[in-house]
Amino acid sequence: MENPGEQPLISLRNAVKTFGPVVALADGSIDLHAGEIHALAGENGAGKSTLVKVLAGLHHRDSGDFEIEGQPVSFATVADSRAAGISVIYQEPTLFPDLTVAENIFIGRQPRGRFGMIDHRLMRDHASAIFEELGVPIDPDRLAEGLSIADQQIIEIAKAISLEARVLVMDEPTAALSGHEVDRLFAVARSLRDKGAALMFISHRMEEIFSLCDRVTVMRDGRYVTTRMIPDTTPSQIVRDMVGRDIDQLFPKFDAQVGAPVLEVEGLNRAGVFRNISFCVRAGEIVALSGLVGAGRSEVARAVMGIDPIDSGTVTLLGKRLKPGQPMAAIRGGMGFVPEDRRKQGLVMELSVLRNTALTLRDGLARFGIINARKEAEVAAEWGRKLQVKSSSPYNSVATLSGGNQQKVVLAKWLATKPKLLIVDEPTRGIDVGTKAEVHRLLSQLAVDGVAILMISSELPEVLGMADRVLVMCEGAITAEFPRAEATPERIIEAATDHAKAAAS
Amino acid sequence: MTDTQTALPRADIAASARTRRRWNPRSLLSKRESPVVLALLLLVLFTYLANPRFLAPQGLKDLMLNATIMMIMAAGQALIISTRSVDLSVGSALGLTAFLTGTLFATYPSIPIIVVFLAGIAMGAGLGAINGxxxxxxxxxxxVITLGTLYVFRGVNSWWAGSTQYFAGDRPDAFGNLSVSLLVGIPIITIIAIIVIAVVTLFQRYSRSGRDLYAIGSDPDAAIVYGIPVGRRVFTAFVTNGALVGLAGVLYASRFNSVGAVTGTGLELQVVAAAVVGGVAIVGGVGTAAGAAIGALLLTTITGALTSVGVDKFWQQAVVGGLILASILIDRLATLRRARNLRKATS
Structure with missing residues (x-):
């Protein structure tokens, strides 16, 4: 497939991208040749998406070389990269729901006829022709609203074809697809490759990489690790490339006394989301819920908390069965929930640090329905001190804090309720390394204090470093459970991609 | 992953697409306009049966004259609302341009009528540019912005006009005749309005920037990702709407006897109501200028119809309110049903 002397279509070398103190990409390098499908593999947080966004013109690299057919380029906007023939398809495309499929493909470039008026018929015919070429019968006249993600991706591909893109980047396109939708996507990808396009494919599923791709580049911690020809390598070698590192001392794990069960979940089901979920979390124990993005972990947490409805199953907290669909009852029973998206679900961004901290305590602070402002300030200050929230004033809005300090405010808010069980969803996502360690120390300390903790995390080092037990989910089912001593990166990745077992359960 | 995303029954869809291929005149108006057209026809029919004089030439002419100004303003508002914005300052802007028209004729009695039209349109566009x-x-x-400019524009109008009012007698007969003379049975100012509304509707349907407005209203964030110049398009929509309001202000001075400090007060809500009744969703993304204009025609016709069958003025307002709620409800129900059908088809 690859001819080493041939000039690559796209060549990115030693690209660096930082966001303030956070280094998202330390050494991003990849070569894409015409007529190949090139996989990009790596753990969550390895810098794959940042690299894609540099290619797409969404991020500007701080340094490094970027060449197309040997010519150095620099993209200021998405339009620039599109003009250079690069099209990117994201995991969940954003289409205009009120416009037709054909118009979504050609928006801003609609074919025009007499008097410069849009020729809707010609546009429709163009769209039909592309769909025919792709072998997918999508009606170009229907509105984009309600299309499945698979069809939305096909429309993005149709757009790329109509733009005559030479490079097609697909960022985890299969995460939300069913089996035969994946087959359809792969057929389209192969036919594009055979016509001479360069494709880059990001996926966590080894079997997909091996069935579709010609080469694979592995990244780890924002750095290029290696590039291998698919016929010359094995899945286990790539997994070793992906995780090959020691778990550093980021994770202060204190010895906690594991006590009686606090949370018992039995046979939880929600059609199409998760099924047969049973597990238990004991006092003083940190249980990690691991798995790939989209495996249904957050959905399970939300259902346990009573935020999302369930079809069947029971949630028992300290021996008392919780009524499903009642988050207030769960909070009163002693549950706390630190959601993944703290900006949208965890904090009221415009309110002050103080108000956010005291939000869960309103009833306790109020007398005859009126909140005692001084008591509110005292409680908030106390928790702010304990968690070392760094803000210039407790009266500033939380929007002014860094991501790590925002997360501490969310934690403070829940710790102030003295929870028996704390569910944390991706507790350190988007937080700089130093604050990460503080959040970990805090979780560890809570476990020592006897709190049961259910931690959802996509970062393997965090899971391995923090958890007493690891549950692994794949496609809505629990596919494995490991005690701390038996949990290894290889085992977890294997279980997280064990689609056969997930389908069987 | 369970099989929740299975493909739609493709063959049926492809077949239905092919049968819909032929061009039909309705494609200019989307299906969203059908309910309001139907409601208008039923209203006219029943009122005619109750009081045949309702459709006498004079009654018909009054009907059109009363609706003309609102129709133009609703068409402009449709442009704004389709981008998920709204312009509440249109009543005040109309007041300013109407007063400008009165002032020009009073100060320069021999001024050509076309110059007055251009001045009014330019002033409206300028006010729209401020909003934009x-x-x-x-x-x-x-x-919030246009609520502010609503009061600012009105304040300027009050300061400028003071207690001055200009009456029809201050204006040349030829100007006033625009609202009296008929061409093929239709008042001239109504013909002007129909032409303008048709042009705006064609722009919405057949120009790239017109389509961009719907994309912006449909998903503003996606519009940015797609490289649509969101700011420029929204600004242009406000300027265009302002120009249309300016035109409406000049026509107002032709149609009505007096213009002064309070001309056009409260019109903005009627205009927004007309657009919504005419199928322009308040959340953006759908609806046409023609639909909004028909909505305006319906709202003014209701008032006329209820008067002609002798309904109390008090009840007329309630009926208009009920109509607004009904149209929003119908729209919402249709959306929910569509969403449910889509879910069924994909599960």
Whole structure:
């Protein structure tokens, strides 16, 4: 497939991208040749998406070389990269729901006829022709609203074809697809490759990489690790490339006394989301819920908390069965929930640090329905001190804090309720390394204090470093459970991609 | 992953697409306009049966004259609302341009009528540009900005006009005749309005920038990702709407006897109501200028119809309110049903 002397279509070398103190990409390098499908593999947080966004013109690299057919380029906007023939398809495309499929493909470039008026018929015919070429019968006249993600991706591909893109980047396109939708996507990808396009494919599923791709580049911690020809390598070698590192001392794990069960979940089901979920979390124990993005972990947490409805199953907290669909009852029973998206679900961004901290305590602070402002300030200050929230004033809005300090405010808010069980969803996502360690120390300390903790995390080092037990989910089912001593990166990745077992359960 | 995303029954869809291929005149108006057209026809029919004089030539002419100004303003508002914005300052802007028209004729009695039209349109466009500039740069919802300019424009009008009022007698007969003379049975100002509304509707359907407006209203964030010049398009929509309001202001001075400090007060809500009744969703993304104009025609016709069958003025307002709620409800129900059908088809 690859001819080493041939000039690559796209060549990115030693690209660096930082966001303030956070280094998202330390050494991003990849070569894409015409007529190949090139996989990009790596753990969550390895810098794959940042690299894609540099290619797409969404991020500007701080340094490094970027060449197309040997010519150095620099993209200021998405339009620039599109003009250079690069099209990117994201995991969940954003289409205009009120416009037709054909118009979504050609928006801003609609074919025009007499008097410069849009020729809707010609546009429709163009769209039909592309769909025919792709072998997918999508009606170009229907509105984009309600299309499945698979069809939305096909429309993005149709757009790329109509733009005559030479490079097609697909960022985890299969995460939300069913089996035969994946087959359809792969057929389209192969036919594009055979016509001479360069494709880059990001996926966590080894079997997909091996069935579709010609080469694979592995990244780890924002750095290029290696590039291998698919016929010359094995899945286990790539997994070793992906995780090959020691778990550093980021994770202060204190010895906690594991006590009686606090949370018992039995046979939880929600059609199409998760099924047969049973597990238990004991006092003083940190249980990690691991798995790939989209495996249904957050959905399970939300259902346990009573935020999302369930079809069947029971949630028992300290021996008392919780009524499903009642988050207030769960909070009163002693549950706390630190959601993944703290900006949208965890904090009221415009309110002050103080108000956010005291939000869960309103009833306790109020007398005859009126909140005692001084008591509110005292409680908030106390928790702010304990968690070392760094803000210039407790009266500033939380929007002014860094991501790590925002997360501490969310934690403070829940710790102030003295929870028996704390569910944390991706507790350190988007937080700089130093604050990460503080959040970990805090979780560890809570476990020592006897709190049961259910931690959802996509970062393997965090899971391995923090958890007493690891549950692994794949496609809505629990596919494995490991005690701390038996949990290894290889085992977890294997279980997280064990689609056969997930389908069987 | 369970099989929740299975493909739609493709063959049926492809077949139905092919049968719909032929061009039909209805494609200019989307299906969203059908209910309001139907409601208008039923209303006219029943009122005619109750009081045949309702459709006498004079009654018909009054009907059109009363609706003309609102129709133009609703068409302009449709442009704004389709981008998920709103312009509440249109009543005040109309007052200013109507007073400008009165002032020009009173100060320069021999001024050519066309110059007055151009001046009014230019002033309206200028006021629209102020709104557009504030909305696109301040990143504050248009509702708040234009609520502010509603009062600012009205304040300027009061300061400028004071207690001065200009009457029809201050204006040349030829100007007033625009609202009296008929061409093929239709008042001239109504013909002007119909032409303008048709042009705006064609722009919405057949120009790239017109389509961009729907894309912006449909998903503003996606519009940015797609490289649509969101700020420029929204600004242009406000300027265009302003120009249309300016035109409406000049026509107002032709149609009505007096213009002064309070001309056009409260019109903005009727205009927004007309657009919504005419199928322009308040959340943006759908609806046409023609639909909004028909909505305006319906709202003014209701008032006329209820008067002609002798319904109390008090009840007329309630009926208009009920109509607004009904049209929003119908729209919402249709959306829910569509969503349910889509879910069924994909599960």
């Amino acid at each position: 500039l504030l909305v696109t740069t301040a990143r504050v919802p248009a509702m």
